Amino acid sequence: MSLPSDEHESEGEPAGSERRIHPRYETSVKVDYANGDTFLFAYLQNISQMGIFIRTDDPLEVGTNLRLRFPIDGDEPLTLDGEVTWINPYREGGENINPGMGVRFVDLTAERREQVVELVRTVAYLRSDCDESDA
Numbered sequence: 193m194s195l196p197s198d199e200h201e202s203e204g205e206p207a208g209s210e211r212r213i214h215p216r217y218e219t220s221v222k223v224d225y226a227n228g229d230t231f232l233f234a235y236l237q238n239i240s241q242m243g244i245f246i247r248t249d250d251p252l253e254v255g256t257n258l259r260l261r262f263p264i265d266g267d268e269p270l271t272l273d274g275e276v277t278w279i280n281p282y283r284e285g286g287e288n289i290n291p292g293m294g295v296r297f298v299d300l301t302a303e304r305r306e307q308v309v310e311l312v313r314t315v316a317y318l319r320s321d322c323d324e325s326d327a
Contacts, residue, residue, distance in 0.1 A: 216240045219315045224261040225274075225295075227252060241305075241312050243274065243296040251279040251293035258295060262311060270307050273298050 216238045223246065224233050237247040244260075252258070254276050262270040274295040282291035297308060 216245075217312060217315045221311075221315060222263055224263075224269075226259045226261075227256055237290075237292060239312055239315055241309055243277070243294060245292055245294050247290070247292040249282040249291050251281060251291065252276050254279060257298075260295070260297075264311075270304075270311060272300070272304060272308070 217240070218238050220235045220237075221239065222233070223236055223244070224231065225246070226232070232248075234246045234248055237245045239245075256276040258274045258276065260272045260274050262272075264270055275298050276293050277296045278294040280291050280293070300308065
């Protein structure tokens with residue numbers, strides 16, 4: 193299994209999410225993604241200001257460039273470029289309950305970065321509303 197680069201442990205450095213600069217938020221936001229002539233639809237499992245995790249039984253190869261489209265209610269979809277940076281392949285027999293791929297946003301302009309930040313804020317806000325209603 194390939195791991196995201198921010199989850200590799202180094203001596204004296206915290207592992208995993210403790211090393212991440214940008215918090216991740218669990219979500220089920222829709223995303224369309226394309227690689228050349230292949231167009232797919234999925235739900236994000238989580239999002240941060242720097243990338244997403246797409247849950248899929250058939251992840252693409254590390255290094256694959258993607259065009260991502262996030263539908264936004266009443267507005268034009270947010271379209272971004274991304275690169276697959278790690279995968280967690282599907283395995284028979286239930287050994288892997290979370291197959292998918294990590295995608296890092298690339299070549300973000302200042303305007304696109306602000307749109308991503310706003311999308312993440314919306315997901316975080318909706319997530320906190322759900323958490324409060326569960327209490």
